[in-house]
Amino acid sequence: MTGVAANQGDSNGLTELLDRFQKVRRQVAESALAANREAAEVRVIAVTKGVPLDRVQAASRLGIVDFGENRVQEARGKVPCVEAATWHGIGRLQTNKVNWAVRLFPWIHSVDREDLVRQLSRAAGQFGCRPQVLVEVLTGDAATKGGVVPQRLPWLLEVVAESEHLNLAGLMTVASRDHPQHDFAQLRMLREQWIGRFPSLLELSMGMSDDFPLAIEEGATMIRIGRALFGARPAI
Secondary structure, eight states: OOOOOOOTTOTTOHHHHHHHHHHHHHHHHHHHHHTTOOGGGOEEEEEOTTOOHHHHHHHHHTTOOEEEESOHHHHHTTGGGSTTOEEEEOSOOOGGGHHHHHHHOSEEEEEOSHHHHHHHHHHHHHHTOOOEEEEEBOOTTOTTSOSBOGGGHHHHHHHHHTOTTOEEEEEEOOOOSSOHHHHHHHHHHHHHHHTTTOTTOOEEEOOOTTTHHHHHHTTOSEEEESHHHHOOOOOO
């Protein structure tokens, strides 16, 4: 992220956005330094769920280049209107949305089942694209979360790696509220366990507004930040 001067009184709230972005940048830099890492190793994905398009465009003007959307339908109204951005699909993906997903999202973080892998690969071949795929892992014991259980992870990694039109890029998790660092450490250890067999397993997408410093400590390469950047948004 790179900041630019904001015009006072701008209707899109550029001054407020800039202040929030700079705060997140400082926190990323401090967390990376504490973990003997470089801040540049951590990609900040601005989560735009429920954020009006003009605010997303304003964020882009401030230098944010990575944006994440939970819902395909919402992304359809934003992706074409934000130039020079890389979009990440970060929400649970229904198989009836894969045709749109592969066209909207160069990165898809939440792949957790075989039928989704098969349909994503088929759609990517049909539309001539090749998305980067992260496999979502169910860490901890939160049964309400999505993701493949760790015992089934190598099998699903193999399915993605063998897909003709997908690139296996890494792992993703949504941490529990009570034990986020445990969940982040578990994802890191799973990456360490399987990267010898799957050398492209480089990315760890983990950490959100409340816990991203812990995620950086455990090796996150991507953090998904919504509220800390855009403020509270209405539940949708």
